[in-house]
Amino acid sequence: MKMQIIDLHVNGTLRTVTVRFADTLLYAIRGKLGLTGAKPGCLNGDCGACTVNVDGWPMKSCLMLAIEAVGKNVTTIEGLKNTSIQQAFIENFAFQCGYCTPGFIMNCHSLILKHPDADDETIKEWLESNICRCTGYAEIEKAVKSVLEKK
Amino acid sequence: MLPFDFDYYKPTKLNEAVALYQSLDKKEKKPMFISGGTELITLGRINLAYTEAVIDLKEITECKVMKFEGDHLVYGSTLTLTKIEETNLFPLLTKTASEVADHTSRGKITLGGNICAQIFYRETVLPFLLADSQVMIVGSEGMKVVPINDIFKEQLQLKNGEFLVQLATDKRFIEAPYISIKRRQQWDTGYPLITVAALKMGEEVRVALSGLCPFPFRSKKLEDSLNNREWPINDRVDAALAELPRPILNDVEGSSDYRLFVLRNLLHDVLEGLDASF
Ligand code: FES
Ligand code: FES
Numbered sequence A: 001m002k003m004q005i006i007d008l009h010v011n012g013t014l015r016t017v018t019v020r021f022a023d024t025l026l027y028a029i030r031g032k033l034g035l036t037g038a039k040p041g042c043l044n045g046d047c048g049a050c051t052v053n054v055d056g057w058p059m060k061s062c063l064m065l066a067i068e069a070v071g072k073n074v075t076t077i078e079g080l081k082n083t084s085i086q087q088a089f090i091e092n093f094a095f096q097c098g099y100c101t102p103g104f105i106m107n108c109h110s111l112i113l114k115h116p117d118a119d120d121e122t123i124k125e126w127l128e129s130n131i132c133r134c135t136g137y138a139e140i141e142k143a144v145k146s147v148l149e150k151k
Numbered sequence B: 001m002l003p004f005d006f007d008y009y010k011p012t013k014l015n016e017a018v019a020l021y022q023s024l025d026k027k028e029k030k031p032m033f034i035s036g037g038t039e040l041i042t043l044g045r046i047n048l049a050y051t052e053a054v055i056d057l058k059e060i061t062e063c064k065v066m067k068f069e070g071d072h073l074v075y076g077s078t079l080t081l082t083k084i085e086e087t088n089l090f091p092l093l094t095k096t097a098s099e100v101a102d103h104t105s106r107g108k109i110t111l112g113g114n115i116c117a118q119i120f121y122r123e124t125v126l127p128f129l130l131a132d133s134q135v136m137i138v139g140s141e142g143m144k145v146v147p148i149n150d151i152f153k154e155q156l157q158l159k160n161g162e163f164l165v166q167l168a169t170d171k172r173f174i175e176a177p178y179i180s181i182k183r184r185q186q187w188d189t190g191y192p193l194i195t196v197a198a199l200k201m202g203e204e205v206r207v208a209l210s211g212l213c214p215f216p217f218r219s220k221k222l223e224d225s226l227n228n229r230e231w232p233i234n235d236r237v238d239a240a241l242a243e244l245p246r247p248i249l250n251d252v253e254g255s256s257d258y259r260l261f262v263l264r265n266l267l268h269d270v271l272e273g274l275d276a277s278f
Helices: A025-032 A084-091 A101-114 A120-127 A137-150 B014-026 B038-044 B081-087 B091-097 B111-115 B125-130 B220-226 B233-241 B256-273
Strands: A004-010 A013-019 A051-054 A057-060 A073-075 B007-009 B032-034 B053-056 B066-069 B072-076 B134-139 B142-147 B163-170 B178-184 B192-201 B204-210
Touching: A004 A025, A013 A025, A051 A101, A057 A101, A084 A101, A084 A137, A101 A120, A101 A137, A120 A137, B014 B053, B014 B134, B032 B038, B066 B081, B072 B111, B081 B091, B081 B111, B091 B125, B091 B178, B091 B192, B111 B125, B111 B163, B125 B163, B125 B178, B125 B192, B125 B204, B178 B256, B192 B256, B204 B220, B204 B256, B220 B233, B233 B256
Parallel strands: A004 A073, B007 B053, B032 B053
Antiparallel strands: A004 A013, A051 A057, A051 A073, B066 B072, B072 B163, B134 B142, B134 B163, B178 B192, B192 B204
């Protein structure tokens, strides 16, 4: 098994990690950097639990090789500090077991940055990428809308 | 987790990528071109894809372009579907692309990756089939430009070591009236059952389909039947249904009878939507 040393820009710091070329970004940030906020779910791009941000856009980190993230800015849920969307999730009870929450928050966070005036259709299109096993969709919708409306 | 290891190359020039493929192929490394790479990961993890050498095409300049060149709109093969949608230069393509996978995944899935994918659902090829686009392909014999309708037969007919660089589409088709409908069996999410894309050029309707057969297609015969204005609309749709390629998919997403039932209605919707039902 050949290991490679690569530099990843994660949450504003340059981190050196040893990975296989075949390792996903999800594996690298959880297994090598201890950033366990991004959750492994389907590992197949279907559930969105592993969503992080890459250069400002939402990215399913199970669908990206760690090597593909070299030279890009990766933000995980640990990199968000006191954002309005995190507060809104608390205020709107937008989670139950919480497993899907980091992924949803990272997706919502990008949506708010990229489309601060998102209409219902755009919100739905973006949030369809994530699944909540506890079906807290109504509360999640309320949370993201509360932030968008304030903008 | 991918159960095999590979080397990873990221060429920035077309000829570099071609040469890499040839040398790796000679060394029996089973080289694979990737652009978004989502199929390498999702199929690799269940042993349906294998390689010992990945050649990532994302950084090749020609593969990243998105611009008008004279009367043609040129798209590079490694543009992500999100980028294409956000720029929205070709509304039918935007609409059709927005029906692939989900929004987040479309930030990774690329145009070339979707067109050349192994899965049945390769919706982004439909607008290019309708618009008689030209494809630019590079390989060991150099560069060639071919009409997509000559080289897309169930899939893009690429020789070993060739890859898709760009697609060029005449403006006339980009401005034409269009319709794109995706029908799913259940709810608004989940796998598509059938996707239809259609363009109206003058009085003629062009139709391309994905999710009906194990491959996307556009059929001239089907279009001729649909466009036969001498017949009443029901007969035109019936005749079109008799011209379908085979096999019709029959799987958990829908039986073949159900798919044909849905298609009949879809063809009516297309003709009505494009004001061509009389
Ligand atoms: S774990 Fe990445 S999408 Fe499910
Ligand atoms: S809160 Fe449990 S999966 Fe969403």
